[in-house]
Amino acid sequence: MTVATERALCSLENYLELPDYTMDERIADARRELGRDCVVLGHHYQRDEVIRFADFTGDSYKLSKISAQAGGQYIVFCGVHFMAESADILARPGQQVILPDLNAGCSMADMAEIGQVEACWEQLQRLGVATEDSDGVTPLTYMNSTAAIKAFCGERGGLVCTSSNAAAAFRWAFKKTSKVLFLPDQHLGRNTAYAMGIPLSEMVVWDPYMLNGGVPADRLRNARVILWKGHCSVHQRFLPEHVDNVRARYPGIQVIVHPECRWEVCQKADQLGSTERLIKIIEDAPTGTMFAVGTEIHLVNRLKNRFAALGKKVITLDDSGCLCTTMFRISPQHLAWALENLVEGNVVNRIRVAEDVKYWARVALDRMLEIGKEAASIQHSQAVQRTA
Numbered sequence: 001m002t003v004a005t006e007r008a009l010c011s012l013e014n015y016l017e018l019p020d021y022t023m024d025e026r027i028a029d030a031r032r033e034l035g036r037d038c039v040v041l042g043h044h045y046q047r048d049e050v051i052r053f054a055d056f057t058g059d060s061y062k063l064s065k066i067s068a069q070a071g072g073q074y075i076v077f078c079g080v081h082f083m084a085e086s087a088d089i090l091a092r093p094g095q096q097v098i099l100p101d102l103n104a105g106c107s108m109a110d111m112a113e114i115g116q117v118e119a120c121w122e123q124l125q126r127l128g129v130a131t132e133d134s135d136g137v138t139p140l141t142y143m144n145s146t147a148a149i150k151a152f153c154g155e156r157g158g159l160v161c162t163s164s165n166a167a168a169a170f171r172w173a174f175k176k177t178s179k180v181l182f183l184p185d186q187h188l189g190r191n192t193a194y195a196m197g198i199p200l201s202e203m204v205v206w207d208p209y210m211l212n213g214g215v216p217a218d219r220l221r222n223a224r225v226i227l228w229k230g231h232c233s234v235h236q237r238f239l240p241e242h243v244d245n246v247r248a249r250y251p252g253i254q255v256i257v258h259p260e261c262r263w264e265v266c267q268k269a270d271q272l273g274s275t276e277r278l279i280k281i282i283e284d285a286p287t288g289t290m291f292a293v294g295t296e297i298h299l300v301n302r303l304k305n306r307f308a309a310l311g312k313k314v315i316t317l318d319d320s321g322c323l324c325t326t327m328f329r330i331s332p333q334h335l336a337w338a339l340e341n342l343v344e345g346n347v348v349n350r351i352r353v354a355e356d357v358k359y360w361a362r363v364a365l366d367r368m369l370e371i372g373k374e375a376a377s378i379q380h381s382q383a384v385q386r387t388a
């Protein structure tokens with residue numbers, strides 16, 4: 001039995017007892033042995049001890065594009081469950097997607113269950129809101145949702161979006177119908193629609209635990225945007241007073257936040273952006289600029305260290321920290337365990353989306369990838385308007 005076999009046959013529990021630093025060499029060795037058969041993708045919220053082994057890093061949009069083009073038999077996704085599901089939907093025949101810890105979920109994605117979304121649609125149809133014509137509703141889901149909800153949107157003429165192309169997705173949807181149902185993040189939906197000129201009075205929040213979403217029928221009929229009552233518990237912790245506090249303490253500071261933050265926070269910020277865009281904003285800024293960043297703490301700390309040497313100061317918008325505990329679940333031990341098993345030909349923690357769900361989910365994801373280019377220019381012009 002080879003040393004690698006002995007290790008791979010060790011249960012995950014044995015790996016979890018070992019210190020982080022002992023994993024580096026093992027991960028590097030396994031990567032080398034797997035060669036081009038394996039691509040490791042890392043979301044920006046991953047910890048340093050994990051993301052340093054990624055072949056590609058990015059926001060959800062960039063990673064989905066990369067996974068759609070990735071070669072190799074195995075895609076190891078250091079991120080959360082919905083990202084790995086999307087990679088499986090976009091994978092080529094024969095490719096297998098692995099999530100090193102199956103407990104790495106997303107609390108926001110869990111806030112919209114397919115049964116609830118189907119019930120919502122039925123109620124909207126009964127009220128004459130979700131009609132078949134251009135007066136009807138296009139369902140649009142944030143990437144942070146289950147494959148079943150992506151399929152639901154694909155089958156009903158809708159699509160998927162991420163924080164980097166939400167405005168383009170809304171424009172696409174409004175060309176077809178006068179209303180949009182946005183799942184599951186009310187904040188991204190509200191921030192995007194408002195930036196496009198839709199007033200808050202034309203948006204309603206659908207509560208899946210109440211009949212008709214808890215919204216009077218006439219308000220639903222008049223609304224242009226129906227926002228699902230979901231949120232990111234990590235980003236929702238940022239408050240408008242945090243923006244006021246950093247501005248008072250550091251005059252001239254630039255406040256940049258993820259659009260999963262509350263509308264009140266986004267209104268006070270200088271710029272909004274996906275994780276990839278937040279990084280780009282700091283990269284492009286002149287030396288001496290100071291930033292308060294409203295997003296997950298691992299990314300903020302990495303940016304702080306990276307840009308300190310370049311004379312740019314980066315702090316978190318809220319000192320009490322903003323940790324995504326599910327992203328944090330992917331540890332170097334989980335990564336080593338998954339890779340060493342692959343070296344031995346054992347595929348552990350494979351993410352497989354059921355074939356019947358895959359078809360329509362792929363339609364919705366392909367629609368998103370098609371509008372990708374347009375999105376980049378809209379995002380840019382919004383940023384320019386905000387800073388003007």
Ligand code: 13P
Nearest residue numbers: 059060061162163274275
């Ligand atoms: P990005 O697509 O901006 O990386 O966001 C993903 C996410 O889950 C943010 O909470």
Ligand code: SF4
Nearest residue numbers: 106107108232234324
């Ligand atoms: Fe989900 Fe929020 Fe974590 Fe992003 S930061 S993965 S939305 S829980």
